[in-house]
Amino acid sequence: MTPPGDYTATRKFGDAAVTIISEGSMSWAPKFVAPEAEWRRAVPEAGADGAFTIGLNLAHIRIGNASILVDPGLDDPDSAWQRRFAARWPGVRRSPGLEHALAALGIRAGEVTHVCITHAHGDHFGGVTLEREGRDVARFPRARHLIGRADWARNPAREDRGSELAGRLGIVEGLGLLDLVDDEREIVPGATIIPAPGETPGHTIVRVHSAGEAFYYVGDLFHLPCEVEHHDWIPAGRDQAAMRASRGRLVADAVPERATLVFTHERFPAWGRIVRDPGGYRWERAW
Ligand SMILES: [Zn+2]
Structure with missing residues (x-):
């Protein structure tokens, strides 16, 4: 049995406790809109096809009476869902x-x-949702589920009844548990969800402020450390201008606060900071 310390890591930020939970790792070829020789220098582990191993980190935040999960990740490692996922992502390894x-x-x-x-x-x-006795059921039946409005209301996958969005998130919506986020919104005092479009039109990040300390879970606003140094290294298919603008806004807030950040696909346990560099910014791991 894998000890929990191998895939969970907890830190306090003021009165809040943040736990990073690794779902495992996967292989990904980002197809950066950037000069290939340059990004390959920054990611020397990339293979001939451009693929390399990335993490898959979720966050749990305990603040006041709230118990907040940021990104519910994947279904169970032994689920049929996982077998379909692994067929699409052959390099996936589960915790x-x-x-x-x-x-x-x-x-x-x-x-x-x-x-x-x-x-x-x-x-x-x-x-x-989770597969239970042959059907999908909501995993967190008492939780409000927050997502950027554009990723649900204007997502073409909703029209495809066979899509994961329609199937899985549709169950949550059907139970009346889905809240659509348009603007920055306080979830509970000290925890805020903030629009950061680019990866998708409705992409959001989550900030924790407690007793003078700051933490951000930034999802896919940055995927890799090298993107912190190069804000314009963005995978193909994203809204490049929106992503650069969202990155700029985060950096302007998080750097002066000396905030700790986690991005989903950094290597576990993923804690880090964005620090000023003579040429701009760079990622500094804090683990
Ligand atoms: Zn991702």
């Missing part, structure tokens, strides 16, 4: 998964008060 992590942390799914979904990509929201 024991979110269910085991929550049990090890003493958190019952029914106690989770909020689930923030940074964006509507399957590796971030797939675990919003």
Whole structure:
């Protein structure tokens, strides 16, 4: 049995406790809109096809009476969903998964008060439901589920009844648990969901402020450390201008606060900071 310390890591930020939970790792070829020789220098582990291993980190935030999960990740490692996911992402390797992590942390799914979904990509929201006895059921039946409006209301995948979005997130909506986010919104005092479009039109990030300390879970606003140095290194298919603008806004807020940040696909445990450099900014791991 994998000890919980191998895939969960907790830190305090003021009165808030943040736990990073690794769902495992996967292989990804980002197809950066950037000069290939340059990004390959920054990511020397990339293979001939441009693919390399990335992490898959979720966050649980305990603040006041709230129990907030940011990105519900994937279904269980032994689920049929996982077998379909692995067929699409052949390099995926799973940790024991979110269910085991929550049990090890003493958190019952029914106690989770909020689930923030940074964006509507399957590796971030797939675990919003679980397969139980042949059907999908809401995993956090008492939680308000928050997602950027554009990723739900204006997402063409909603029209496809066979899509994961329609199937999985549709169950949550059908139970009346889905809240659509338009603007920066306080979830509970000290925790805020903030629009940061680019990866998708409705992409959001989550900020924790407590007793003078700051933490941000930034989802896919940055995927890799080298993107912090090069804000214009953005995978193909994203809204390049929106993503650069969202990155600029985050950096302007997080750097002066000396905030700790986590992005989903950094290597576990993923803690880091954005620091000023003579040429701009760089990522500094803090683990
Ligand atoms: Zn992602």
